[in-house]
Amino acid sequence: MIDFELYQQVQDFYQDYAMSIDSEQWDKWIDFFVEDCVYKIQSRDNFDNNFPLSALALSSKGMLKDRIYGITETIYHEHYYQTHVVSTPRILKVTENHIESEARYAVFRTKQDGIAEVYNVGRYIDRLVRVDGKLLIESRRCIFDNEMILNSMIYPI
């Protein structure tokens, strides 16, 4: 059953997640996931046509940690800011421990030159799990419409 309390909790969850990325608190981002998790950033074209390839496909918390090490230590790139605007969630299914939900997002990228661009637009398709009263991500798929990525994609969405 979806009551206001649950709705509020899921809504907070989406906003907190976005804030962790926009403020580049990468450890906090990792902690949104359970150990055995799936995180994918995939084009809508691949998703709709059942092609398994993603731009980024991580399938454990260890891989998330490796990604953060990559963006902070090994992948050469020019730094950019991200601002996520995330819609209110659509809660699709609730069971005792799991919630299936979706939300739409738009990510704006601002590089050193100060011009904000629409960088990535799509939806989250999520499976959340309740652990000790807290919501965590079992699976998050970021399915983006704008198939043509503006050069490189360094940070998580």
Place this chain on the structure above:
Amino acid sequence: MKIDTKLENRKLSEIPFWAYTDESVYKKELERLFYNDHWCYVGLEVEVQNPGDFKNTLVGERSVVMVRDDEGSINVVENVCAHKGMKFCREKHGKIKDFICPYHQWSYDLKGNLEGVPLLRGMKKDGKVQGGMPKTFKKSAHGLTKLKVAIRGGAVFASFNHDIESLEDYIGEELLGYYDRVFSGRPLKVLGYNKQRIPGNWKLMLENIKDPYHPGLLHTWFVTFGLWRSDNESELKMDKHFRHAAMITTRGAGGKDDQTTNVSSFKGNMELNDKRFLDVKYEDWWNGPTAVMLTLFPSVIIQQQVNSLSTRHIQPNGKGSFDFVWTHFGFEDDSEEMTERRLIQANLFGPAGFVSADDGEAIQFVQEGCQQKPDDSVAIIKMGGIEIDKHTDHMVSETLIRGMYDYWSKKMEG
């Protein structure tokens, strides 16, 4: 500024910045390289498996459609209606019976022949014929522009020039074996696509994959895990025209040695939390090398990096920008485990790749630098000498880039 595309041999090691920034040079490249005398990559046969299946793609800047017809042949036609010039095919892929331009319903068969013109003989009204095309109008003279098509081992190439040499001669005997190694005819399976728009001149991407000097420096993962670095056993090869090239390497042990500990990108203490990223499994068809990067001038790079396979299609859209389209694939008879491995290793490549993301960044910033410098500035391509070595058995050389510019200047002359 006078643009002289002739590069004297002694100057092959100095590439003028205007090669990346001049509009007239770029226009000439489209005409002479992409639209004439060169086979350009359009896709994989498996992308149009059944009659009527089509894929919308590009040769240079020109939109073309690759389609399988009822006889099972693959045709490539230009996506411009012979009537008013409308770019009629708007879907990226799909299935059709014939091509119909929605504007005036001119229809074409899957070979590009004009079949139907509504009101061709006019309209009868009150015993009179109104309108219609002139008697001299011949449907046979108004088909879609047809490209010549060549297929080898599952990959499809097209050319606007119907008198072009065979694809085999085009690739050249020096490199054909490396091509056939990936495209042996073993049925392929597409895993999906990644696309990125890189704000740099298209040649910079070919240079990047003809440049074995940078991977062991820029790419931490390659250095640290021994996938690609200067002390690996390697070869650099070219076709007789020096336009195409293969960089061939065999993975070393990784870890420390005298050379690499000095490289700032080397991370001696780096350990993966999840080792599956580099769970490399030797495949028999490799016949030795763990990576072969093949550049087929001017349009495609064929990648085998351990278990990750892709074509990287170069689609220029201006002197300072190109779209880079990655088609990742495996083989139809891959085990589920192998498919999973290829997908996990795909994380190293593409616009978000642990390794490749920084190539796009580097190319963008090179383009920015070339655009701001005076016209007589040059890039220094002297690693390994100033001549072209037809065969190099190490990675400390930019010979493949010098080779490409030797060919390029010959084609661009005059």
